[in-house]
Amino acid sequence: MPELPEVEALAAFLRENAVGKVVTRVDLAGIQTLKTFDPPLSSLAGLEVTGASRTGKFLDLDVSGIHLVVHLARAGWLHWRAELPTAPPKPGKGPLAVRVHLDDGAGFDLTEQGTRKGLAVYVVRSPSSEVPGIARLGPDALAVDAEAFASLMRGRKGQLKGALTDQTLVSGIGNAYSDEILHVAKLSPFKGADKLTDDETLRLYDAVRTTLTDALERQVGQQAAKLKGEKRANLRVHARTGLPCPVCGDTVREVSFADTSLQYCPTCQTGGKPLADRRMSKLLR
Numbered sequence: 001m002p003e004l005p006e007v008e009a010l011a012a013f014l015r016e017n018a019v020g021k022v023v024t025r026v027d028l029a030g031i032q033t034l035k036t037f038d039p040p041l042s043s044l045a046g047l048e049v050t051g052a053s054r055t056g057k058f059l060d061l062d063v064s065g066i067h068l069v070v071h072l073a074r075a076g077w078l079h080w081r082a083e084l085p086t087a088p089p090k091p092g093k094g095p096l097a098v099r100v101h102l103d104d105g106a107g108f109d110l111t112e113q114g115t116r117k118g119l120a121v122y123v124v125r126s127p128s129s130e131v132p133g134i135a136r137l138g139p140d141a142l143a144v145d146a147e148a149f150a151s152l153m154r155g156r157k158g159q160l161k162g163a164l165t166d167q168t169l170v171s172g173i174g175n176a177y178s179d180e181i182l183h184v185a186k187l188s189p190f191k192g193a194d195k196l197t198d199d200e201t202l203r204l205y206d207a208v209r210t211t212l213t214d215a216l217e218r219q220v221g222q223q224a225a226k227l228k229g230e231k232r233a234n235l236r237v238h239a240r241t242g243l244p245c246p247v248c249g250d251t252v253r254e255v256s257f258a259d260t261s262l263q264y265c266p267t268c269q270t271g272g273k274p275l276a277d278r279r280m281s282k283l284l285r
C-alpha cells in the first residue's frame with residue numbers, strides 16, 4: 001500500500017509532469033472506483049492541471065479548482081504513460097480503473113490489482129470537506145511536533161501498531177512504515193500507546209521522522225514506476241518474515257491477523273520473546 005513517502009513522490013512527479021497541461025478526457029473503466037457524482041468526471045475535460053499535492057495517504061490533483069482526489073488503498077497504483085491509447089478502454093476488464101488524458105498525448109492510468117477493490121476516486125471542489133476520509137484525518141505524521149505527538153499517544157488506549165496506522169490519530173503511516181518505525185524505535189508493536197515512557201515517546205517520534213524522511217529522500221524525484229521497488233528494497237523488517245534482522249541478525253517474525261500481518265524483530269523490539277500469534281497457535285494446537 002502506498003504510504004506518505006510514495007504518495008508524496010507521486011504528487012511531486014505529477015507537479016513535474018502534469019501541471020500546466022490540459023485534461024482532454026477522463027475514461028472510467030472501473031465504475032465502483034468513482035465515489036462522487038457532482039461535479040461529474042467529465043467536468044475535468046478542458047481544464048488545466050494547476051497543482052498536485054498529498055494529504056495523508058490521499059493524492060490530490062488540482063484541475064483549475066476541481067480536485068481529482070485518489071486513495072490508492074492496498075493495491076492501487078498510478079502509471080504514468082508518455083503516450084496513452086486513444087481508444088476508450090473496455091469497462092470492467094483488467095486492473096484499469098481511471099485513465100486521465102492530457103493535451104500532449106501523455107497521461108496516467110489509475111489501476112488496481114486483485115479482487116478486493118479499495119481504490120477510491122473523488123471529484124470534488126473542496127477535498128477537506130467533501131472527502132470523508134480527508135475530513136477525519138489527524139495531523140500529518142511529518143508535520144506534527146514532538147509535544148503534540150506525545151499528547152496524542154498519551155491519550156490513546158490500545159497497541160502502538162494500531163495507533164500509528166490510525167489515520168484519524170496521525171495521518172500518512174500505513175502497515176509497512178509502522179513496522180519499520182517500531183523497529184527503528186526498538187518498541188513492541190503490542191505495547192500500549194498510553195504506556196510509553198517519555199524516553200520511549202521521543203524515540204518513537206524520532207523514528208517516525210527519520211523513517212519517513214529517509215524514504216521521502218529516496219523516492220521524491222524517482223519515476224512513478226520505480227517507487228514500489230525502491231520502497232521494498234529498503235525495508236528492514238516489513239515483509240521480511242524469516243529473514244535476518246539487518247541490525248542484530250535475529251530472525252524477523254510475523255504476527256498474522258484476519259486480513260493483514262505485521263513483522264518485527266524479537267531481539268530488537270520485544271526483549272527476545274516472540275509475540276503471540278493467534279493464527280499460528282491455532283494451527284499448532
Ligand SMILES: [Zn+2]
Nearest residue numbers: 245248265268
Ligand atoms: Zn534485530
